[in-house]
Amino acid sequence: MKYLVTHEILYRLTVDARNEKEAIDLAENVPYLEWDNEILIREEIVPLGESPINPNPAS
Numbered sequence: 001m002k003y004l005v006t007h008e009i010l011y012r013l014t015v016d017a018r019n020e021k022e023a024i025d026l027a028e029n030v031p032y033l034e035w036d037n038e039i040l041i042r043e044e045i046v047p048l049g050e051s052p053i054n055p056n057p058a059s
Contacts, residue, residue, distance in 0.1 A: 002048040003047055005044070005045050006046075007042070008043075009039065012037040013027050013035040013036055
């Protein structure tokens with residue numbers, strides 16, 4: 001059986017900047033792998049088809 005697995009992740013980065021625009025510009029140039037924090041905020045698993053063993057598990 002196939003499942004669609006979705007992870008929604010919040011990335012955080014602290015930058016020193018003179019204003020909000022400069023902070024955004026600095027953050028956009030840093031790859032996510034170099035960001036300080038990574039937090040899983042939502043996980044969703046959705047079946048994409050019926051199981052050949054148990055085609056209707058809700059019954």
